[in-house]
Amino acid sequence: MSFFEVNNLNVSYGAIKAVKGISFQVNQGEIVSLIGANGAGKTTTLHTISGLLHPNEGTIQFAGQDITKSSPSQIVTNGISQVPEGRHVFSGLSVMENLQMGAFLRHDHDSLQADYEKVFSHFPVLKERKNQDAATLSGGEQQMLAMGRALMAHPKLLLLDEPSMGLAPLFIKEIFEIIQQIQSEGTTILLIEQNARKALSIADRGYVLETGKITMTGRGRDLLNDSAIKKAYLGG
Amino acid sequence: MEELIQQLFNGVFLGSIYALLALGYTMVYGIIGLINFAHGDVYMIGAFIGFFLITNLHLNFWVTLILTMGMCALVGMLIEFLAYRPLRHHGAPKITSLITAIGVSFLLENGMSFLFGGDSRSFPQAIKLVNFKIGFIHITNIQLLILIVSIALMVLLQFVVQKTKMGRAMRAVSVDQEAANIVGIKVDQTISFTFAIGSALAGAAGVLIGLYYNSLDPLMGMAPGIKSFIAAVFGGIGSIPGAAIGGWLIGLIETLTFTLGISSWKDAVVYAVLIVVLLVRPNGIFGKKAGEKV
Numbered sequence: 112m113s114f115f116e117v118n119n120l121n122v123s124y125g126a127i128k129a130v131k132g133i134s135f136q137v138n139q140g141e142i143v144s145l146i147g148a149n150g151a152g153k154t155t156t157l158h159t160i161s162g163l164l165h166p167n168e169g170t171i172q173f174a175g176q177d178i179t180k181s182s183p184s185q186i187v188t189n190g191i192s193q194v195p196e197g198r199h200v201f202s203g204l205s206v207m208e209n210l211q212m213g214a215f216l217r218h219d220h221d222s223l224q225a226d227y228e229k230v231f232s233h234f235p236v237l238k239e240r241k242n243q244d245a246a247t248l249s250g251g252e253q254q255m256l257a258m259g260r261a262l263m264a265h266p267k268l269l270l271l272d273e274p275s276m277g278l279a280p281l282f283i284k285e286i287f288e289i290i291q292q293i294q295s296e297g298t299t300i301l302l303i304e305q306n307a308r309k310a311l312s313i314a315d316r317g318y319v320l321e322t323g324k325i326t327m328t329g330r331g332r333d334l335l336n337d338s339a340i341k342k343a344y345l346g347g
Numbered sequence: 348m349e350e351l352i353q354q355l356f357n358g359v360f361l362g363s364i365y366a367l368l369a370l371g372y373t374m375v376y377g378i379i380g381l382i383n384f385a386h387g388d389v390y391m392i393g394a395f396i397g398f399f400l401i402t403n404l405h406l407n408f409w410v411t412l413i414l415t416m417g418m419c420a421l422v423g424m425l426i427e428f429l430a431y432r433p434l435r436h437h438g439a440p441k442i443t444s445l446i447t448a449i450g451v452s453f454l455l456e457n458g459m460s461f462l463f464g465g466d467s468r469s470f471p472q473a474i475k476l477v478n479f480k481i482g483f484i485h486i487t488n489i490q491l492l493i494l495i496v497s498i499a500l501m502v503l504l505q506f507v508v509q510k511t512k513m514g515r516a517m518r519a520v521s522v523d524q525e526a527a528n529i530v531g532i533k534v535d536q537t538i539s540f541t542f543a544i545g546s547a548l549a550g551a552a553g554v555l556i557g558l559y560y561n562s563l564d565p566l567m568g569m570a571p572g573i574k575s576f577i578a579a580v581f582g583g584i585g586s587i588p589g590a591a592i593g594g595w596l597i598g599l600i601e602t603l604t605f606t607l608g609i610s611s612w613k614d615a616v617v618y619a620v621l622i623v624v625l626l627v628r629p630n631g632i633f634g635k636k637a638g639e640k641v
Contacts, residue, residue: 163528187531199526201519212519215512216531260530 112175114139114299115268120169122152122159129155131323132169137268142290142300144310144331146344147320153303154196156320157272160301161193162186173268188216190267194274196303198257202246206237209245209256213263223263230259233289251282258289268299275306287313307344311335319344349483354602360490360559362598363497367552368575369582369590370504371423371545377585378521378541380441384448385426387572388455389546393419393553394470394563395459401471408473408558412496415554416547423546424539426451432535452572459565467564470557493555500548501591507544508587517541521585570614574601577621583634592632 113136122130130152137143147153158164160171162183171179178186192213201209210230214223231238234255240248245256254274261269271290275283283306291313294300304310311317314331319340327334334340368390375383393415400411430451434444477488508514516537520527527534556571557563578597582589600620604613628634 161529163525182533183528184531184533187529192531193529195526195529199523199529201522201526203522204515204518208515208518212515212527212530212532215516264530 112172113137114174115301116170116172117156117160118170118172120156120159120171121167122155122164123167124155129323130159130166133320133323133325134169135318135325135328137299137301138315139299140294140297141315142294142302142313142331144302144304144307144314144317145320146304146307146310146317146334148344149305150322151320152323153320154272157193157270157301157303160186160191160270184216187264187266190265191270192261192264192266192268193270194254194257194261194272196272196276198250198253200245200248200253200256200260202244204245205242206245206248206256207241209260210237210263213260214265217263217265226263226265230262233262233292234259251278251286254278254282254286255289258286258293262293262298266298268301269293271300271302273304274302275304275309283309307340308335311340351603351606353484354606355599356484356486357490357605358599358602359595360493360598361602362595363493364552364556364559364594365571365575365578365597366591366594367497367500367548367555368571369578369594370501370587371549372576372579373582373584373587373590374517374541374545376579377587378517378538379431379435379444381431381444381448382576383426383431383542383545384445384572384576385430385451385455386545386549387568387575388452388459389419389422389426389568390549390553390556390571391459391563391565391568392422392455393550394557394567395463395553396550397554397557398468398470398563401473408554411473412551412554415550419550419553420543420547423542423549426546427539427542432538456565456569463565465565467562470561470563472561473558489558493559496551496555500551504544504548505587513537513540574614574617577617581621581624581631583631586631586633589631589633 115137118134119132120130121128121132133156145153145156155164159166162181166179170177173189173191176189178189181189201212210227217223236252237256237259245253248256274286278286287309290300290302302310302314311331311334317329317331317334318325319327368386371386372383375381396415396418397411400406400414430447431444434447474489474492479486508517516532517540519532520534520537524534574597575594578593579590581596582593597617600617601613604610604616
C-alpha cells in the first residue's frame with residue numbers, strides 16, 4: 112500500500128458533484144502535482160483530505176491508517192497539514208503567533224524551538240517580521256508564513272493549494288525552490304496548482320484533474336512534454 | 348459641581364457592570380458573528396444563583412462569586428451547545444441564530460418567572476455596607492468592590508486572550524474559522540470556551556449588581572442587556588477594550604442625566620448618543636474597518 116492513497120473519492124456540495132470517483136497515490140518522499148483548471152475539483156479534494164469536507168464515497172488512507180472519517184485536528188496530529196489557497200494567515204495575530212498556531216496540537220515543547228529556527232532558515236523574512244501583524248505582510252510573505260505555519264505542525268505530508276496564486280514571478284521562483292528544499296528534508300508533498308508548467312517541472316509525478324475526474328497521469332516531465340497537456344494547460 | 352463629580356464616580360461604578368456584560372456580547376460576536384440576546388438573561392441567572400448560594404447555603408461573598416461564575420459558564424456553554432451549535436452545523440443563516448437568541452432570552456425570562464415567580468426579591472447583604480467620604484464624594488465599599496472586581500476580571504480576560512493558548516485559539520477562530528480548522532484547532536470547543544468566559548463575566552456582574560441594588564427579578568436582565576449591547580457597539584463590536592470603554596461610557600452618560608435633571612430621559616439620551624457615535628464612526632470607537640469577511 113502506498114504512503115498516501117485516495118480511492119474512488121466522491122464529494123458533493125448539495126446536489127453538485129465536485130469530485131467524481133478519483134483515485135491517486137503519493138509515495139513517501141515524492142512531490143506529486145494535481146493540476147487542472149479552475150473548478151476541476153482540486154481544492155475540494157484537498158479540503159476532503161484535511162477533513163473539512165466529508166466524502167459521499169471513497170476512502171483516504173495515510174501511513175496504513177484509514178483517515179476518511181477523521182476530524183481536521185486528528186488529521187493534523189496524524190501528520191498531514193495544509194497550506195490553504197489564498198494563504199489564510201491569521202490577521203491581527205503576529206507572525207510569531209501565526210507560527211505558534213501551526214504548532215497548536217504539538218506537545219513536544221522541547222523540539223519546537225528547533226522547528227521555529229528551521230522555518231526561519233527557510234524564510235528569513237519571517238524572522239525579521241516576527242512581531243509584526245500578519246496582515247501587514249506582502250502576498251509573497253504571507254504565502255511564506257502560511258507555509259511556515261503548516262511546517263510548524265511537523266507534517267509528514269504537506270498539502271499545498273495554489274502556492275503561486277497572485278504572486279510576482281520572483282516570489283513564485285523562490286516559493287518553488289523552497290518546496291523542493293522541504294522535499295529534500297524528507298517531507299512528502301502534494302501540490303495543487305493552476306500554474307501547470309511550474310508544478311510539473313518540480314513534480315515526480317502528476318495527475319490531471321478535469322471536472323472532477325482524473326484524465327491523465329504520469330511522470331512530471333512526461334506530462335510536461337505531452338502534446339495534449341501542452342495544448343490545454345501550458346499555452347500551446 | 349460637587350454633584351457632577353459625585354455622579355461621575357457613580358457612573359464609573361455602574362459602567363463597570365455594563366462593561367462586564369458588554370465583554371460577553373463582543374466576544375461572542377467576535378467569534379461567531381452572533382448577537383447573543385440571551386446574554387442579559389445569563390446575568391439574571393447569575394444574580395439568582397448568587398441569591399440562592401448566599402440565602403440557602405450561607406456562603407460568603409467570594410465563594411459565591413466564584414461558584415456563580417463557574418455555574419454561569421456552564422449555562423453559557425449549554426445555551427451554545429443546545430441552541431446555536433446545531434444551527435451552525437447545519438449552515439443556517441445568521442438571522443436564524445439571531446431569532447433563536449431572542450427565543451432563548453424569552454425562554455430564560457419566562458422559565459425563571461415560572462419557576463421562581465415574577466416578583467422582585469431582595470438580595471441578601473453578603474457584605475456589610477460601609478460608607479466612605481473622601482472630600483465631598485460619597486463612596487460605598489460595595490461600589491469599590493464592583494470597580495475592583497470588574498477591573499481584575501478584565502485584566503484576567505486580557506491575559507487569557509492575549510497570552511494563553513486558548514486565547515490565541517479564540518483569536519484565530521474569530522479571524523478565520525477555516526484556517527483555524529486547518530491548523531487543527533477544535534473550533535466548536537473554542538466557541539464553547541468563549542461562551543463560558545463571557546457567561547462567567549455576566550454571572551459576576553449579576554452577583555455584583557444584586558449586592559449593589561439589593562434586588563433581583565427574572566426580567567432584570569432585559570434593560571442592562573440591551574444597554575451593554577449598545578456599549579459593545581459603542582466601543583466597536585468585536586473589540587474587547589472597546590467593550591470595556593463602551594460600558595463605562597454608557598454608565599457615565601446615564602448618571603450624568605441625573606445631574607442634568609433629565610434622569611427620566613436617561614435611556615433616550617443613551618440611544619441618542621449611540622446614534623450620533625454611529626453616524627460619525629459607523630464601526631464604533633475601536634471597531635475595525637473590515638466589512639463582512641469573505
